[in-house]
Amino acid sequence: MTRPSYADPVDSHSQETVIATRGLELAYGHMAVVRRLDLALPRGRVTAIVGPNGCGKSTLLAGLARFHKPHAGAVVLDGRDIQQLPSRELARRLALLPQEAQAPEGLTVAELIRFGRQPHQGWLRQWSAEDRKVVDEALAAADLQSLANRPLEAMSGGQRQRAWIAMAIAQQTPLLLLDEPTSALDLGHQLEVFELIRDLAARGKTIVMVVHDLVSACRYADHLVAMHAGDVVAEGPPAEVVTAALVRRLYGIDCTLMTDPATGSPLLTNMRRTTEPLTGSAT
Amino acid sequence: MCQAGEARRPLPLMFVWLSACLAAVCFLSLLFGAGEIGPGASLSSLLGMREGAAQHAEEAAFVIHELRLPRTMLGLVVGMALGVAGALLQAVARNPLAEPGLLGVSAGSAFAVAIALMLGASAATLRVSVAQLGALGGCLCVLAAARMRGVGNDPVRLVLAGAVLSGLLGALTSMILLVDQRTADEIRFWIVGSLAGRHLEDLQAILPSLALAGVITLLIGRPLAALALGERVAVGLGHHPRLVRLLAIGVVALLVGATTAVAGPIAFVGLVVPFAARALAGPDIRRTLWLCLPLGPLVVIGADIVSRLVVQPSELPLGVLTALIGAPVLILVVRSQRLPTL
Amino acid sequence: MDLSSSSVMSHDAPQTDGAMQASRDEAQVAPPTGSWRLPLPFSAAHAVLLDKRSVSANLLLGGLLAVVALLSLCLGSALISPLAAIRALLGQGDAMAVFVVQELRLARLMAGLLTGAAFALAGCLMQTLARNRLATPGIIGIDNGATAFAVASVVGLGISLAPPPMSLAGAAVATAITFGLAGGAGTRGYRFIVAGIGVGAVFGALTQLLLARVAIDVANSAYPWTVGSLNARSGDAVLILGVGLAVGVVIAQLLARSMAVLRFSDAVAQGLGIRVRLCRLLALALAVGLTALAVAVAGPVGLVALIGPEIARHLSSRRGVPLVGSALAGAVLMVAADLAGRLLFAPIEIPVGIVTAVVGGPFLLWILLRPAARDLT
DSSP: OOOOOTTTOOOTTTOOOOEEEEEEEEEEEEEEEEEEEEEEEEESSSOOOOOOOOHHHHHHHHHHHHHOOOOOOEEETEEEEESSSSSHHHHHHHHOOOTOOOOTOOOOOHHHHTTTTTGBBBTBBBBOOOHHHHHHHHHTTOOOGTTTTSGGGOOHHHHHHHHHHHHHHHOOOOOEEEETTTTTOOHHHHHHHHHHHHHHHHTEEETEEOEEEEEEEEOOSEEEEEETEEEEEEEEEHHHHHHHHHHHHHHHHEEEEEEOTTTEEEEEEEEOSSOOOOOOOOO | OTTTTTOOOOOHHHHHHHHHHHHEEEEHHHHHHHOOOOOOHHHHHHTTOOSSSHHHHHHHHHIIIIIHHHHHHHHHHHHHHHHHHHHHHHHTOOOOOOOTTTTTTHHHHHHHHHHHHHHHOOHHHOOOOOOOOHHHHHHHHHHHHSSTTTTTTTTHHHHHHHHEEEOOOOOOOOHHHHHHHHHHHHTTTTTTTOTTTHHHHHHHHHHHHHHHHHHHHHHHHHHHHHTTTOOHHHHHOOOOOHHHHHHHHHHHHHHHHHHHHHHHOOOOOHHHHHHHHHHHHHHHHHHHHHHHHHHHHHHHHHHHHHHHHTTTSSOOOOHHHHHHHHHHHHHHHHHSSSSOOO | OOHHHHHHHHHHHHHHHHHHHHHHHHTTTTOOOOEEEEEEEOOOEEEEEEEEEHHHHHHHHHHHHHHHHHHHHOOSSSSOOOHHHHHHHTTTTTTHHHIIIIIHHHHHHHHHHHHHHHHHHHHHHHHHHTOOOTOTTTTTTTTHHHHHHHHHHTTSSOOOOOOHHHHHHHHHHHHHHHHHHTTTTSSSSSHHHHHHHHHHHHHHHHHHHHHHOOOOHHHHHHHHHHHOTTOOOOOOHHHHHHHHHHHHHHHHHHHHHHHHHHHOOOOHHTTTTTOOHHHHHHHHHHHHHHHHHHHHHHOOTTTTHHHHHHHHHHHSSSSSHHHHHHHHHHHHHHHHHHHHHHEEEEEOOOOHHHHHHHHHHHHHHHHHHHHHHHOOO
């Protein structure tokens, strides 16, 4: 199968919802961060959540992973409210990789990945042939076989992030949530991680990630969710939803939109701050 | 810093107000005690009324002049010294939590005294200078730790290190007391930290060093205020940060060593008093220091009065009360979202 | 091609054939590097992993404990040879030796061993759940809370409860205050600990206040116990501690796998299916309980809770939380410190709390002051 251009419009026939929100409201104390959200994310695709700082995108991701209890509404995973799923059951259905995850000192890559098997193990079932096989596959998928016994702190940022993703792979969940997986990485390491993410999507995993950088999101995601001040303001394939008006609304900048001749994804050029004041700009 | 714009109450007015409060508290301190001489008898004795049995009046006069008066005087001196020492140490360590008692300065001083006694020194002659040397050692430890990478810019970690140092020195002191009976007998009552049972002569022994400390403090007030803006700025303004810091540390050692020598280690006063003074006077160290003068004795004598009353007929060590007042303040400071750097 | 279903594919193979194949595979599943796999008889998939490094660390600590324990039976005002001590333990040999070993030293040894293990296990649990190696019960004021309450019952202020329940109550109160003030552990790092120090100072002052209110001889009898000593132990309290520790070790073992993941972060742990709040609450309750029971025997000997886990962590592998290793190391430390306190300045006895403070203080300073200190466990 030849890999399609990442930004190809999603084939509407194969589009099927894996995780959805119904009137979801997330709040810190009394301050609503995400408001009455109805969202349906497509199976087997890479969805990127974008928006300015403080728009609620990371909170939304935390809500999808049940890390943040909804104030109102529900998150529905494969037709079931996630609040009703037992913890381990949930961990077999979705994996969450938080931003800047920290591991105890001295842990090796293979040891980290083994922790991903915990939802499938028990006190009396600590290691099976299945575990062995899945861990090896995860190592291979993230191209980390040669680094398996290396301590995490002795690796580059990109390798470390791949090791964390490999741990999530070992969880064998159909759905993978990533919070800014490339936030602290330089350009080369960002590509390293994004390509791994595309790889996983090509093998049938559904991926939902929060991405800081709109251009990367356009380039590597099939489906874009743009948030502003707790609301979703646009949703769909990047090539369709990203417009100069959207960019201006999200970030308060004027720009010219171009199509990347190599990949067909949208590119922003000629960026400058919007001169006239915006109403309701990001706090 | 943030209040720079708003009008602040004038310093002299606050100083006078606090001094008036202090005078009132001193008066109360003469009236109340753990013993049989109640406030009424004390008052009539003070006013020169000789009513009732002559013997009773004589007893009251004795209690007031020989016990409560020295005690109140001592409270005045100890309070001023600890308050100023706390403010100075906080300015030098640039850390609002730096308190001589918490950071091991008092404990160093007590430990030095215990060691000196164990080695055969007699308590009466050497105590003050030994205590000051010990305090200096403690101060230098604090300063060294505060200037270490990773510790200096984390106010809370410095306090932890100081608490550990205090605990260590305290344990060593207890060990000496357990092993050496003579030392234990000499300093058993001193080591708990109290104003009770001290004499005016003790006070006289420390006055010279307190005077010296006062003079130096007056001299370094201005450069210290500049140091609060950062080392570079201070240099730019023509000051010598290193010298100023060393002098300030010397003053802290003089003050804490002297108070520890007479009253024993008393914790938390150096935290509470500058905290209150800063709240009233703002961030300028000079204003803070002035207000520490009436506030320190106010806290110490106030706590001392309470310590005489809560467990009558016996008394509570002063350190217990200052801990009960100071620990909540410590928690309050730590809880505030952003620790102000000094 | 489909990663998540590829493993399912292998199960889709013909059942009988696949099962046999699988069982043959399971019999020789290669364990991960550095571990032994101990197959369990229930099914092919049931197995327990033993970490080689942690097992050898525990063996080492166990051996050390045996040596220190034997020494503490032998040494004292009357010297008894190791062989005679072991014979005396079994009730044989010289009647005097039997009396000294069984009646005097064994009871003290058991008290030291159990309190050390309990303090250190509690410390390890606490450090893990707060993700801070300084967050041990002694440092955040729990020891002092337990002591204050227990002293209240010892000096008999109209409260006739035995020390263990009282110290439990005190520890619970101090924990609630510290966590309440700091707004939960793990989020504010050092602030949480300094709040705990403040709470500890208040309870320390309250203990002094209690002691100041009673007659001097009562206060004197309670004093060595407030600095931490095995001298004032009561047999009942030791027995209760023994039972509590046995239960505690079992619960800790059940929690061990979750605790290992709790070290990462709440988000990662929850992502791996751990019920973070429940797990943390259980570990906290366990740590507080163990600390309180140990305080009821020996008073606050807080530093064992810090140093024991530290030693165990250095010896054991990084993969898991060294719960058993911590308990063993704590027991070694406590017995050794008590022995040193008895022997160093004999006939004067230095309370074990002072010995551990003198030894542990510099160590703690080193943790705090070394450059680039990493405090996450």
